[in-house]
Amino acid sequence: MKLVSFMAHGRAGWGMVEGDAVRDMSAALPGTPSLRTLLEQDGIPAAGKVAASAPLLAMETITLLPVIPDPAKIFCIGLNYVEHREETNNPTMTEPTIFVRFANSLTAHGMPIRHPAETDMLDYEAELAVIIGKGGRRISRAAAYDHVAGYACANDVSVRDWQRHTTQYTPGKNWPTSGPLGPWLVTRDEVGELAPLRISCRLNGETVQDAHLGDLIFDVPRLIEYISTFTELAPGDVIFTGTPGGVGAKRVPPLFMKPGDRVEVEIEKVGLLVNPVVQD
Structure with a gap:
């Protein structure tokens, strides 16, 4: 469905x-x-x-509209693929790196990503989004999938210079239209096992990220277990599970999005999320 x-x-x-x-x-x-x-x-x-x-x-x-236009909470996972952790020269972590998005940063499939005038460092991040269907606290890994309604494609668009102003990511991750989410929620029964599924990002038709969901360092059950320990998950909450290697900031030379570009996130069995980039 x-x-x-x-x-x-x-x-x-x-x-x-x-x-x-x-x-x-x-x-x-x-x-x-x-x-x-x-x-x-x-x-x-x-x-x-x-x-x-x-x-x-x-x-x-x-x-x-964004598949969940009004989530109470959006959790984003950083550094959750080995290739991305290595390209950013970050150490191995024993627990997930988590930051949050605001609901008003979301946008829909087909809608423009507005390129802020304040940056030349607008970056793409293809991600699997998990949509919570049943809330709870202290959810075990064994029970985690019972709390998942389904999945969507996401693009955790990042304003890299603002992300790096301090050690806190928030200013670089919450610009308007910087969180494409969609085009739809695919129910968990239609997707099946996540690990074999391919996730990719294309910028103007060129593949810039390519991985499998099995490459996640902290898988979906581990993320649900960890997050639900410190806060209650609620129906409609969204988890952006992290991006593979190949982000624009770490390419030589860097490859950032600019007005006129077209960015696509595709995940097998989940969907294709497409957004143009326009000047804000």
Whole structure:
């Protein structure tokens, strides 16, 4: 099942992808106006049962939103692939490196990434995003996948000079439109085992990152276990799981995004997230 958030006819809604169209599930289930509320109600099984009766909207008549437009929390994992850790000359860590994003930094598939006038160092980071379906504290690794609703493609766009002003990443990771997330949530049952799946990033058609999800240093169960120990995870929370090696800042010469570029994040069985870059 592929689930999207969208704007149509002046209202926000969510739906189920069906070929080149979307079933308007927010119309069929008026008590669940958003994907986040659907997850809070553990409503994915019920949604599948009524999908056939939902109005069908052509994809070109809707505007996609970030797959979860209003997550309460967005956790981002740094240095979670060996190649990326090595290219940044960082030591091996025994626990995940974590920073946070604000929900208003998210943007949708197809929407522009706005290049800030204050930087020449706008970088791409292809990532797998995990969408929490069932909340909890102190979740064990063995039970972690029971708390996952599904996955989405993400791009943890980074303003590198602002990221490096101090040891804190926040200023470089929260510019408007710097968190593309989408195009949809693919439910966990459709994806299966993560490790064999390929994750890649292309800039103007050139592959700049290429890895497998099995290369993650801290896998999804470990991340859920760790995060849920210090805070309660809630339905709709999002975890950006980290980026592979090949980021623009560590290339020779550096390769940063600029207005007019097109950046793509593709993950097998999950989707293709595409965004143009425009001047802010």
